[in-house]
Amino acid sequence: MRKRRGRCSSYAAPGGAAAEAAAEQQQQQQQQQQQQQQAAALSRQLSQQQQQQQQQQQQRQQLASVAAAGAGASQQQQQQQQQQQQQPRQHQQQQQQQQQQQQRQQRQQRRRWRRRGRWQQQQRREQQQQQRRRPPHQQQQQQQQQQQQQQQQQQQQQQQQQQQQQQQRQRLGGGCYPYLPAFAAAAAAASRSHKEQQQELQQLQQQQQQQQQQQQQQHVHALQQMHQELQLMDQQQQQQQQQEQQQQQQQQQQQDEEEQEQQTSLLQRQRMLQQQQLDLLKQQEGLRLRAATLKLKIQLEQQLQQQIKKQQQQMQQQMQQQQQQHGGGDGVDWDEEEEEAAAARAAAAVAAAAANEEQLEREQVLLQQQQQHLEGALQRNQQQQQDACRSFLFTPFQLHAMALASFAAFFAPFGGFFASGFKRALRIKVINTSNAINKPIND
Structure with missing residues (x-):
């Protein structure tokens, strides 16, 4: 019996090692699957971004079409109003019915858009536009925060992967088995593939960062150009205003000189x-x-x-x-x-x-x-x-008219004040009278 037990134990030892090797292989396969899933998730994210860009373009086209349709509708309404003014009253009822039908169609279209989620998309676009309208330094801060969050997530993932690898190595280093080199080679290959994936991810991130930087630079350059154009426009407007003021001053001087000459000539004639x-x-x-x-x-x-x-x-x-x-x-x-x-x-x-x-x-x-x-x-x-x-x-009539006009212009701003005070006085009087009437009744 002792011999049999020893044989059984000798036979059981290699079977347990095989089970451990199979478990390690399964873990490696799971890790590879996880890596593949991560790569697939990255590819999905890229495809989703592309789809979002395409959707945004489609939405812009739809908005342009909707704006054109709205402009066309507004033009049609204007034409209809003109026709209503020109045509007799008999055709007005028909036109009103047509307008009601058009309004119903527009309402139905809006309801469909809301059902399909276009309303939400428009709100998202407005939010994006508001974010774009924000000053460049706020946008840069937001982008930097997003990049930092992404980097932190990547670091956490790397730390988790390193911990898993250490745990696997500790498990594998517990006994001296002949199949350890194969597992080490597989682990090295897996680590290499993981490093390659990390490098690819880093490259993609770098490309994205470069693209974002380029977009930011373009946006900043466009803003600078707009700012320069606005400054030029302001300078031109200021120059035009100065020229107009100078012209007005010259005209006033000429008018004053002419009036003085006329006055002197009139005085001479009068004398x-x-x-x-x-x-x-x-x-x-x-x-x-x-x-x-x-x-x-x-x-x-x-x-x-x-x-x-x-x-x-x-x-x-x-x-x-x-x-x-x-x-x-x-x-x-x-x-x-x-x-x-x-x-x-x-x-x-x-x-x-x-x-x-x-x-x-x-x-x-x-x-x-x-x-x-x-x-x-x-x-x-x-x-x-x-x-x-x-x-x-x-003339006396002109002087009288000028005096009345100046009097009205002076007291015009105080009209509302006097009117409000008069109303308040009337209300107070009404309240007092009502209280005076109610007092004997209550007594």
Whole structure:
């Protein structure tokens, strides 16, 4: 029995070693499978990134198509509104029905988009755009944080793999078996493949980092260009504003100079007109004095004519009395001669008086003409003076309108304040009255 037991133990020892070798092979196979799965996961991630980029492009195209459709819809609505204005009321109902159908279709499309998840995609795009709109230093910080997290994850994976390898080595180093070199070679091959995979991963990461850096550089370069363009635009706008201000200042100076010249010319004209008016007034006063003197002369001549007529009548009466008293021939001759001399004197006096009257009448006509001419000149002078005053100053109506406008412009901002205060006062009054009414009821 002892011999049999020893044989059995001798036979059992190699069987246990084979089991351990099989277990180690299974572990190695599992490790290889894990490595393959990791490589497949990396490839899947790359494919997913590519798919996401393609989806983003498709979404952009869809957004562009949607925007074009929206623009087309807006244009159609505008055209429909114009047609509604042009067409009579009978066609308005048909157009309203068409609009309602279009709105229903748009709502159905929106519902479909929401069901399919396009709404979420649009929100994601907006978030991405907001992230892109952030300043470059924040984007760089986020990218650096992501890279650090990825590196930490990779380090953790490497540490886990190293721990697993150490555990396997400890298990394998427990006994001296002839199949250890094969397992060591397999482990070395596995470690080499793992190192190669790690190198590939590092290369991929480096490529991604380089691409990200290039994108960042491009983005920064584009931002710098945009900033430079904006600065140039600002400089151009400032230059244009300065030029416009200079032009406005020059125009204002020219206007001020022209107004000053006009004012000086108007003042000179006003002074000239005032002097002319004074001269005309003096001439008018002189003509009035001359007319008064002529009237006095005419009155005196009329009085003289009346006196001459009275004297002639008296002389005739005296002659008749003398003729009656004397009654002789010689006396008749002498009386006739005296009568003829008196008649000649009277005729000469009458002719002289008539000539004087004609001269006085002519002078009076001339004076009237001169007076009319002076009055016309005075009226013209007054009109010119009024025109000059109107051009130099404002009319009363314009001054009144300007005063009202300035008053309204000054008190316009306070209108809301006064209105709110008035409303508040009314509310307080209403509340007080209601309280006063309710007090006796409660009592």
